[in-house]
Amino acid sequence: MYGQRVAEPEPPLRRDAERNRQLLLRTAYDLMASAGLDVPYEDIARAAGTGMGTVYRRFPQRQDLLDALFSEHIDTVISFAEQASRYDDAWAGLTWFLEQQLEVEAQSRGLGELLRSRNQATALVRRAHERMTPLVAGLIARAVRAGQLPAGATPADFAAVHVMVGGVMDASRSFAPDLWRRALTIALTGLRHAELSGDPPDENVIDHLYNDQKR
Amino acid sequence: MYGQRVAEPEPPLRRDAERNRQLLLRTAYDLMASAGLDVPYEDIARAAGTGMGTVYRRFPQRQDLLDALFSEHIDTVISFAEQASRYDDAWAGLTWFLEQQLEVEAQSRGLGELLRSRNQATALVRRAHERMTPLVAGLIARAVRAGQLPAGATPADFAAVHVMVGGVMDASRSFAPDLWRRALTIALTGLRHAELSGDPPDENVIDHLYNDQKR
DNA sequence: ACATAAGTGGAAGATATCTTCCAAGTTGAA
DNA sequence: TTCAACTTGGAAGATATCTTCCACTTATGT
Numbered sequence: 473m474y475g476q477r478v479a480e481p482e483p484p485l486r487r488d489a490e491r492n493r494q495l496l497l498r499t500a501y502d503l504m505a506s507a508g509l510d511v512p513y514e515d516i517a518r519a520a521g522t523g524m525g526t527v528y529r530r531f532p533q534r535q536d537l538l539d540a541l542f543s544e545h546i547d548t549v550i551s552f553a554e555q556a557s558r559y560d561d562a563w564a565g566l567t568w569f570l571e572q573q574l575e576v577e578a579q580s581r582g583l584g585e586l587l588r589s590r591n592q593a594t595a596l597v598r599r600a601h602e603r604m605t606p607l608v609a610g611l612i613a614r615a616v617r618a619g620q621l622p623a624g625a626t627p628a629d630f631a632a633v634h635v636m637v638g639g640v641m642d643a644s645r646s647f648a649p650d651l652w653r654r655a656l657t658i659a660l661t662g663l664r665h666a667e668l669s670g671d672p673p674d675e676n677v678i679d680h681l682y683n684d685q686k687r
Numbered sequence: 688m689y690g691q692r693v694a695e696p697e698p699p700l701r702r703d704a705e706r707n708r709q710l711l712l713r714t715a716y717d718l719m720a721s722a723g724l725d726v727p728y729e730d731i732a733r734a735a736g737t738g739m740g741t742v743y744r745r746f747p748q749r750q751d752l753l754d755a756l757f758s759e760h761i762d763t764v765i766s767f768a769e770q771a772s773r774y775d776d777a778w779a780g781l782t783w784f785l786e787q788q789l790e791v792e793a794q795s796r797g798l799g800e801l802l803r804s805r806n807q808a809t810a811l812v813r814r815a816h817e818r819m820t821p822l823v824a825g826l827i828a829r830a831v832r833a834g835q836l837p838a839g840a841t842p843a844d845f846a847a848v849h850v851m852v853g854g855v856m857d858a859s860r861s862f863a864p865d866l867w868r869r870a871l872t873i874a875l876t877g878l879r880h881a882e883l884s885g886d887p888p889d890e891n892v893i894d895h896l897y898n899d900q901k902r
Numbered sequence: 903a904c905a906t907a908a909g910t911g912g913a914a915g916a917t918a919t920c921t922t923c924c925a926a927g928t929t930g931a932a
Numbered sequence: 933t934t935c936a937a938c939t940t941g942g943a944a945g946a947t948a949t950c951t952t953c954c955a956c957t958t959a960t961g962t
Contacts, residue, residue: 486929508923512919523941605962632855632870639854640847640896647895651888655847662877673866680862681855699906727949738911743951800952 504582
């Protein structure tokens with residue numbers, strides 16, 4: 473359920489160490505589901521009943537922890553993109569894919585942050601985006617050709633819709649956990665019917681858009 | 688340009704102190720325009736060439752600084768809501784109001800953060816919301832009656848659109864400062880044409896949505 | 903010019919988090 | 933059982949920011 477690092481010929485952990493590792497993964501998963509990816513290591517250690525040293529030895533970089541926690545979920549989302557790209561109806565594929573992805577994000581604030589950034593857990597998420605971007609671009613091109621999307625629609629617009637709905641999700645998670653569905657309806661309806669005049673956004677806007685824009 | 692606190696019978700500042708106060712306001716305004724409301728006091732002091740003590744004596748709470756910096760801008764936005772509520776065409780009033788407000792937010796990241804939160808500078812922003820909320824609600828009710836908005840549309844949906852577009856604005860400010868206009872087109876088109884089935888969101892969702900959902 | 907009230911810079915203590923390190927405890931092969 | 937290697941908890945140093953405080957400087961009325 474929490475994924476394994478695909479590490480090379482590392483010797484297996486001592487039994488007690490392996491037990492602690494699993495305990496930390498479960499604890500970290502739960503904490504990040506409600507508090508996001510930035511939970512202090514100290515909180516994880518305390519909740520798991522271990523010392524911070526243990527967390528740091530097992531996961532020297534936060535990235536190592538994120539990889540171990542979320543790689544399976546990320547794979548799931550990639551497979552959604554693949555399934556979607558095989559839809560005959562491109563628009564149906566697009567909406568299904570976005571809804572599935574957001575459904576996953578709704579399960580965990582941390583996972584949502586991960587799927588909407590490219591800074592955190594770089595390798596993991598970047599590879600996922602590399603795999604999914606062309607699939608989504610293909611769907612959008614098909615949908616435009618089929619007249620299901622306005623002529624100017626681009627993958628960046630789809631990314632913007634994702635970011636918009638994700639923002640509402642993060643803002644409303646604690647008091648209206650389903651509000652994002654309404655926002656999704658609004659945003660997708662808009663994407664489908666908007667008159668998109670003016671220059672289409674650059675392609676590289678997508679990457680920027682998915683990067684953390686911190687303080 | 689930066690507004691004055693409406694303080695009571697405070698004795699006027701010594702000339703050098705008043706000069707420093709203005710300097711700090713100008714400096715803080717510029718820093719917050721690019722870095723947001725959370726700029727460290729130390730950065731403000733350094734950029735203004737004063738010590739931190741000076742900042743703290745003049746603005747003991749960050750709120751005092753925000754009030755002095757932004758109250759005029761907030762008043763402007765309130766007046767936009769008042770103007771909009773006088774439009775004959777309710778939908779035109781709504782879109783005009785939201786665009787004006789976002790235009791203001793686009794000028795300064797800090798101001799945008801302020802207008803989309805109710806935590807920061809509480810009194811100032813809360814009063815503004817209290818004034819504007821009924822005006823917007825009236826416009827929405829009128830637009831629904833006129834068939835310009837779907838039957839289920841609520842003020843919370845309008846707030847969600849605001850939050851969505853503001854999120855894109857913050858994420859893209861540095862590399863695509865006009866991308867929010869495209870997001871606005873998409874979101875408003877969606878609001879106008881979406882089929883909003885399901886329970887309408889609670890009224891108090893609006894307040895929550897506008898609150899910082901921090902770590 | 904002087905006295906004094908007002909103002910100033912920046913050091914210092916508090917808090918939150920990250921990260922390293924090691925004395926002490928535990929495991930498992932011989 | 934023994935012991936080398938592995939693992940552990942948490943103290944301690946580093947960094948970033950907030951906030952207070954005071955010895956020293958400056959402005960202004962007389």
